[in-house]
Structure formats: C-alpha cells, structure tokens
Amino acid sequence: MFLQGFGNTLLISLFAVLIGVIIGLLVGIVRVYHNQTGGWKILDGICRAYVSVIRGTPMILQLMIWYYLIFASLDRDYVLFVAILGFGLNSGAYVSEIIRGGIQSIDVGQSEAGRSLGLSQVQTMRFIILPQAIKNSLPALGNEFIVLLKETSVAGTITVIDMTQAANLVRANTYDAFFPLIAVALVYWVLVTGLSALLKRAERRMAKSDRS
Amino acid sequence: MIEVKNLEKTFGDNHVLRGITEHIEQGEKIAIIGPSGSGKSTFLRCLNLLEQPTGGEIWFDGMNITDPKCSIDKVRQKMGMVFQHFNLFPHLTILENITLAPVKLKLMSKEEADKKAYALLERIGMKEKADTYPAMLSGGQKQRIAIIRALAMNPEVMLFDEPTSALDPEMVGEVLDLIRELADEGMTMVIVTHEMGFAKEVATRVMFVDEGIIKEQNTPQAFFDNPQNPRLKEFLSKVL
Numbered sequence: 001m002f003l004q005g006f007g008n009t010l011l012i013s014l015f016a017v018l019i020g021v022i023i024g025l026l027v028g029i030v031r032v033y034h035n036q037t038g039g040w041k042i043l044d045g046i047c048r049a050y051v052s053v054i055r056g057t058p059m060i061l062q063l064m065i066w067y068y069l070i071f072a073s074l075d076r077d078y079v080l081f082v083a084i085l086g087f088g089l090n091s092g093a094y095v096s097e098i099i100r101g102g103i104q105s106i107d108v109g110q111s112e113a114g115r116s117l118g119l120s121q122v123q124t125m126r127f128i129i130l131p132q133a134i135k136n137s138l139p140a141l142g143n144e145f146i147v148l149l150k151e152t153s154v155a156g157t158i159t160v161i162d163m164t165q166a167a168n169l170v171r172a173n174t175y176d177a178f179f180p181l182i183a184v185a186l187v188y189w190v191l192v193t194g195l196s197a198l199l200k201r202a203e204r205r206m207a208k209s210d211r212s
Numbered sequence: 213m214i215e216v217k218n219l220e221k222t223f224g225d226n227h228v229l230r231g232i233t234e235h236i237e238q239g240e241k242i243a244i245i246g247p248s249g250s251g252k253s254t255f256l257r258c259l260n261l262l263e264q265p266t267g268g269e270i271w272f273d274g275m276n277i278t279d280p281k282c283s284i285d286k287v288r289q290k291m292g293m294v295f296q297h298f299n300l301f302p303h304l305t306i307l308e309n310i311t312l313a314p315v316k317l318k319l320m321s322k323e324e325a326d327k328k329a330y331a332l333l334e335r336i337g338m339k340e341k342a343d344t345y346p347a348m349l350s351g352g353q354k355q356r357i358a359i360i361r362a363l364a365m366n367p368e369v370m371l372f373d374e375p376t377s378a379l380d381p382e383m384v385g386e387v388l389d390l391i392r393e394l395a396d397e398g399m400t401m402v403i404v405t406h407e408m409g410f411a412k413e414v415a416t417r418v419m420f421v422d423e424g425i426i427k428e429q430n431t432p433q434a435f436f437d438n439p440q441n442p443r444l445k446e447f448l449s450k451v452l
C-alpha cells in the first residue's frame with residue numbers, strides 16, 4: 001500500500017510538473033507578448049482568466065470539480081489521469097507568472113540586439129530571452145515544484161491512493177497513527193531534499209556564465 | 213543606399229522626429245551629433261526599424277522597408293548595429309555570441325561561422341577569449357566583440373548608437389580604433405557620437421540633429437571650423 005502510494009505521488013508530481021511547465025511557458029509568453037506589443041488580445045484575455053480562476057480557488061476544490069463535475073462520467077480507472085490534469089493545470093498558472101516575471105526581468109537591449117542581427121521574434125525569444133529568463137526563474141520554479149510535490153497529498157480527496165492517503169488508510173486499519181504518519185512525513189522530506197539538491201545543481205550549472 | 217523621406221516619429225505627445233529627408237550613399241561615414249533628447253538616437257534606430265516610424269518612408273537598397281510587407285528580418289541582416297550598452301548575450305560564450313545569428317539564420321554552417329568568428333577574434337587580438345563569457349570582459353572588450361558580432365553577418369552598413377558613451381575613458385581608444393579601421397576599409401557607417409575629434413577625423417559628413425530635424429550638415433572641416441546655425445555654434449562652444 002505504501003509502495004503504491006509512493007508511486008502515485010511520484011507519478012502525479014512528475015507529470016503535473018511537466019504539464020505545468022509547458023502550460024506555464026505558453027501562457028507566460030502570451031502574456032509578455034501582449035504586454036509588449038498589444039497583440040493577441042483574446043488569447044491574453046483567456047490566459048488572464050485562467051490564471052485568475054486557478055489562483056483564486058483552492059486546489060482541493062479544483063480537484064473535486066474536475067472529478068465530480070467535469071469528468072463525472074469518466075471511468076474510475078482514470079482517476080489518476082484526472083489528478084495529473086488537475087495538478088498540472090493548477091501548477092501551470094503559477095509557473096506562467098514565474099516565467100512572465102523572468103522574461104520581463106531581461107533587459108530590452110537583449111531583444112533589440114537579437115532583432116538587429118536579423119533574428120525573428122520567435123528566434124530571439126527561444127535563443128536569447130528564454131534561456132536567460134528560465135535561469136533567473138529557477139529558484140522560484142524550484143519552490144513551485146516543491147509546493148506541487150507536497151500539494152499532491154490532497155489527491156486522496158478524489159480517491160487516489162497517494163502517499164498521504166496510503167498512510168491514512170494504514171493508520172485506520174492498524175489503529176497505529178505513529179508509524180505510518182511519521183514514516184510518510186520522512187519520505188516527503190527526503191523527496192523534497194533530493195529535489196532541492198537537484199535544483200541547486202541545475203542553478204550552479206546555469207550560473208557558469210556569471211563568473212568573472 | 214539608404215533613402216529617408218520625411219521621417220517622423222512621435223512617442224505619445226512627444227514629437228521626436230519632425231520630418232527628416234536624407235540620402236546616404238555607399239561608402240559614406242556619417243557622424244550624427246546633437247544635444248541629448250534631440251532625436252539623433254531615435255533617427256538611427258528608425259533606420260533598421262528598431263523604432264517604428266510614425267510617418268515617412270525609409271528605402272534601403274531600393275526596397276521600401278517601412279512597407280509592412282517588407283521582411284524586416286532580412287533587411288536587418290544587412291544592417292549591423294552596435295549599441296551603447298553592448299548588449300552581448302550573457303548566457304553565451306564569446307564565440308557563440310558571434311556565431312548565433314549566422315548559424316540560426318542558416319547563412320553559414322557551424323564550421324564556417326566558427327572559422328569566420330575566429331578570424332574576426334584574431335583580428336582584434338581576442339582569440340583566446342573565444343570560450344569565455346561576456347561577464348569576464350572589460351567594457352572595451354565587450355564593445356569590440358559587439359562590433360565583430362555585427363560584422364560576422366557581412367553587413368552592408370553599420371549603425372553605431374553612441375558606441376563609446378558607456379565606456380571608461382581609457383577604453384574609448386581601442387573601440388574607436390576598430391571603428392576607424394572599418395571606415396578605412398570602406399564600410400558604410402552611421403555613427404551617433406559625442407566624440408567630436410573622432411567625428412572630425414573619420415566622418416565624410418557630419419550632421420547636427422536638434423529638435424527632431426537636421427539643422428546643419430557639412431563636411432567635417434566646414435562643419436566644425438565654420439558652423440552657420442546658431443544652435444550648432446552654441447552646442448559646439450559647449451562641447452569643444
């Protein structure tokens with residue numbers, strides 16, 4: 001049961017981070033593009049509404065809405081998929097704001113230099129702005145990944161057996177609260193610590209151009 | 213080569229360029245001087261559409277580049293630009309800074325671009341810096357890299373926007389020397405500058421931009437020795 005919970009927590013976290021980063025990048029770019037050029041008005045409106053709704057409502061409620069309303073007719077076997085989608089869409093809103101801040105922190109001269117060399121707007125974004133923006137955003141992104149990993153502990157609400165839910169079931173069946181709760185808390189801590197170490201390494205690698 | 217017709221630019225209520233008509237021939241070296249806020253940098257930045265003109269036309273090599281149908285990215289490949297603050301890409305090595313555009317735009321293979329970059333680095337005596345990052349260079353070195361980054365595209369004209377204004381005094385010389393070399397090789401160039409001595413020595417024509425128009429222009433000799441416009445006389449008396 002613990003192993004299944006552990007697997008599900010990892011599975012949800014991993015795929016939700018992936019979805020979150022992809023959505024976050026897209027939404028972040030749309031919003032910056034609109035801010036800078038005034039174009040893509042409708043798309044920007046949709047993105048703003050998305051961010052506003054996601055950030056304005058509790059995660060656990062969003063999960064319930066996905067499961068009990070939007071995917072109410074979906075087979076129970078797909079509950080893990082619903083959880084991944086719910087967490088991914090939630091994370092995307094936060095990631096998009098991080099990316100937006102990262103892009104806007106880059107000096108406008110960088111983009112002017114890229115364009116003056118004949119690079120298109122897309123090439124300038126891809127090869128010049130985004131690499132620097134992501135580097136600047138890495139600490140905030142790392143924070144978001146850690147929050148997401150721990151947030152998956154509410155997946156039990158929609159019958160997913162994640163690590164926390166597993167611990168709770170064991171507690172109820174064995175009448176022993178200490179062992180399952182403390183054990184699972186330890187596992188979360190180890191996971192987050194490992195993730196932090198990975199992120200620190202990525203930061204260090206990207207900082208190699210800063211040394212002077 | 214560059215034909216400017218009644219160029220105007222406004223930022224909100226601020227009428228920065230009030231109708232500039234000008235013709236720049238191949239091989240000319242034009243120095244633009246003027247007080248700050250006169251519109252001289254805006255004029256330069258309009259030439260490759262980093263600023264979108266609000267009126268008038270700009271023609272380059274017989275193409276109306278202010279026409280929305282014109283592919284501006286293609287035009288910019290032929291117009292090198294050097295900025296006051298260098299604008300090197302801090303996340304890329306010096307070599308990558310130089311080769312990024314030619315390679316990504318598929319103008320050269322990676323090998324060709326590297327070869328060209330090394331030749332340019334050799335020329336300015338910075339070959340050993342190829343694999344370092346911009347943060348490790350001095351201001352003068354950064355600006356010289358920015359210049360050869362633009363040169364790597366084989367531009368037909370070079371635009372310099374106050375290339376030495378952000379440099380420590382002892383580094384101005386090395387940058388001006390490089391620009392002078394390019395001028396001697398026949399590169400067409402337009403330079404916005406505060407270096408009057410340099411303008412006098414290198415330019416074939418000097419323009420005085422003030423209040424959004426070209427108030428006076430002449431050969432450097434006549435321009436500096438015998439200015440006519442009262443505003444120019446006043447400006448020169450302050451800076452010389």
